[in-house]
Amino acid sequence: MTTTMNFFQAFGYFVSFAVLLSYFGVSSLKDIRISVPVAVQRGERAILQCQYDLEGDPLYTVKWYKSEREFFRYAPKEKPPYKYFKLPEHKLVEKYCNATQIVFDNVSMAVAGLYSCEISLDEPSFFTDVRSGVLKVVEVPQSEPLIVGVKKRYRQGDVVKADCISRNSWPAVNLTWYLNDRPVHISHLKIHKPHNSTEGLVSAKLGLRMLITEQLFSRERLKIRCVASMYTVYYRSCEKSIEMEKRRPPTYRTTTTTEFPWIEPPPEKYPHTTLVLAPSTKNDKSSHSSCNRWLLTVLVVKTIVGLYSQR
Ligand SMILES: *[C@@H]1O[C@H](CO)[C@@H](O)[C@H](O)[C@H]1NC(C)=O
Ligand SMILES: *[C@@H]1O[C@H](CO)[C@@H](O)[C@H](O)[C@H]1NC(C)=O
Numbered sequence: 001m002t003t004t005m006n007f008f009q010a011f012g013y014f015v016s017f018a019v020l021l022s023y024f025g026v027s028s029l030k031d032i033r034i035s036v037p038v039a040v041q042r043g044e045r046a047i048l049q050c051q052y053d054l055e056g057d058p059l060y061t062v063k064w065y066k067s068e069r070e071f072f073r074y075a076p077k078e079k080p081p082y083k084y085f086k087l088p089e090h091k092l093v094e095k096y097c098n099a100t101q102i103v104f105d106n107v108s109m110a111v112a113g114l115y116s117c118e119i120s121l122d123e124p125s126f127f128t129d130v131r132s133g134v135l136k137v138v139e140v141p142q143s144e145p146l147i148v149g150v151k152k153r154y155r156q157g158d159v160v161k162a163d164c165i166s167r168n169s170w171p172a173v174n175l176t177w178y179l180n181d182r183p184v185h186i187s188h189l190k191i192h193k194p195h196n197s198t199e200g201l202v203s204a205k206l207g208l209r210m211l212i213t214e215q216l217f218s219r220e221r222l223k224i225r226c227v228a229s230m231y232t233v234y235y236r237s238c239e240k241s242i243e244m245e246k247r248r249p250p251t252y253r254t255t256t257t258t259e260f261p262w263i264e265p266p267p268e269k270y271p272h273t274t275l276v277l278a279p280s281t282k283n284d285k286s287s288h289s290s291c292n293r294w295l296l297t298v299l300v301v302k303t304i305v306g307l308y309s310q311r
């Protein structure tokens with residue numbers, strides 16, 4: 001009986017001890033922060049960092065993984081403390097790598113992926129924690145975005161049919177249209193799928209379909225802008241200004257009536273004008289017909305009365 005009690009007591013102590021350990025372990029490693037750039041341009045340098053606060057606990061290892069594969073290990077107690085495991089197509093710059101950072105040079109598309117940094121503490125806790133981040137490798141467009149199909153002048157009621165094109169990037173850039181610096185509502189956009197072009201690159205295209213109304217213009221001008229962007233690494237815009245071509249007020253307004261005597265015709269010359277121009281509406285028609293019915297009734301009554309009076 002006493003042995004079982006002792007066993008349970010021992011087990012209880014062990015559990016509390018483990019809970020306490022892991023509690024302190026967590027508390028001393030809760031500050032691991034991985035910093036992986038969202039996107040790096042192909043051919044450039046990528047710096048990945050892993051910051052941690054050990055709060056006085058001894059560090060056992062810092063390990064870096066690409067997906068599940070370990071490619072770097074720092075173990076201060078070992079000789080040598082740094083170990084590198086080759087990843088094909090990754091140019092790890094060993095002289096810049098240390099306990100908190102990893103550097104790749106001349107990154108290729110193959111360098112993109114999921115990176116994890118794992119920190120392990122030494123005894124007594126051996127606590128381990130890991131953080132991950134995704135690195136994208138991009139190819140920015142070599143040329144500026146283009147606006148095609150825009151005329152210089154539009155009239156009220158015309159439709160703008162324009163396209164914004166950004167060629168050869170990976171991935172496709174995000175295109176956005178602005179009219180006088182306001183983003184265009186999605187109902188005026190014609191969305192095209194990215195188009196495959198050479199060497200695994202894609203081209204992006206976004207259409208603008210918009211009815212021209214005077215309200216769009218400010219001082220008879222409308223600024224049309226297209227922005228091509230890619231994460232935080234690329235931002236270019238292209239702008240065109242269009243003019244509202246007004247149907248000018250007829251020129252005779254500025255001239256005298258003697259030159260154009262028909263502007264204010266003398267009313268006596270056209271005595272029937274109002275009669276001719278007055279349109280008959282539905283209401284008029286119905287009142288007409290009810291009037292006719294009334295007239296008919298009067299006639300019938302008159303005839304009957306006449307017939308009776310004749311008798
Ligand atoms: C690693 O190198 C970077 C850049 O040289 C430096 O800022 C950082 O303090 C180094 N980290 C450690 C733990 O030495
Ligand atoms: C970068 O890597 C590419 C192959 O991925 C190679 O063709 C090029 O010469 C390299 N550039 C430099 C500066 O090392």
Ligand SMILES: *[C@@H]1O[C@H](CO)[C@@H](O)[C@H](O)[C@H]1NC(C)=O
Nearest residue numbers: 193194195196197200201202
């Ligand atoms: C474009 O390329 C991708 C792979 O990069 C492929 O999956 C897709 O089918 C291609 N689309 C067309 C229309 O060729």
Ligand SMILES: *[C@@H]1O[C@H](CO)[C@@H](O)[C@H](O)[C@H]1NC(C)=O
Nearest residue numbers: 171172173174229230231232
């Ligand atoms: C495009 O925009 C969306 C929404 O803002 C964003 O999630 C995405 O990362 C952007 N893509 C690129 C290539 O910039």
